[in-house]
Amino acid sequence: MQQQHQKFRRAVSAVACARANSISANARRSRRFDGPGVRRSDPPPRLHRPRRCRPRRPRLRALGPRPASLHPLYVASIRAFARAGRLQAAVDAFERMDLFACPPQATAYNAIMDALVHAHHHHHQAHKVYVRMLATGLAPDLHTHTIRLRSFCLTARPHVALRLLRTLPDRGCHARPVAYCTVVSGLYAHGHPHDARRLFDEMLQGPVFLDTATFNKVLHDLCKKGDISEAAALLAKVLKRGMSVNRFTYNIWIRGLCECGRLAQAVALVKEMDDYITPDVVTYNTLIRGL
Structure with a gap:
């Protein structure tokens, strides 16, 4: 009986050794094909598919700190559109202020009213803007x-x-x-x-106190109308x-004299002007055009 038990133990140990050898051989084979440091139990690596290349938009650099209110930007845009002759764009910018939680202040109302009056055909709309300004409770200022x-x-x-x-x-x-x-x-x-x-x-x-620039506007309107005597007074x-008068005052006065046919007075005024203010190209061009 003891001999039979010993034979059985030897057979079991031989089978166990053979199985262990086969497992080690498979492990060596797997390392050979999968690369060093990779085991069969490790999950397979994920393949990252390349995304479609989208053109990146250039980021605008900040020109300065963000303003506390967008109201000055709206006012500047309204004035810029008005100077460019884009009256509808100026009106649209004014109407968007309420939509974007930026209620118009007196400067915005003045800007859109100035644009409408400057267009010479929208005085009634400018008056409506003024009535709307009063309805909101804003007090008109001197500019208004x-x-x-x-x-x-x-x-x-x-x-x-x-x-x-x-x-x-x-x-x-x-x-x-x-x-x-x-x-x-x-x-x-x-x-x-x-x-x-x-x-x-x-x-x-x-x-x-009357300044020279403001008086030049009145003088220009009178000379353009041809009322030289009133302008002289x-x-x-x-x-x-x-x-004190400046070069623009002389140029306006010389142009008015030339348009009325008073060339002798215009030439005498240029000579008088040379003693105080140096004539410019506009002065001589106006005088030549009147000859």
């Missing part, structure tokens, strides 16, 4: 009233503009030379020289008050 003065003068209503100018102190605004000269030009343009003269004298006698008044 100056735009309305220009609108009244362009629509042949200079006396309405004059009444508005008289009531500016009651509205909390002190009129500036631009407001006065806007009404003066409107009165001259629509055949009311007496009222224009009286308003101009009132401006010179009051606390309002206003020029004498401002010179008597002590206001």
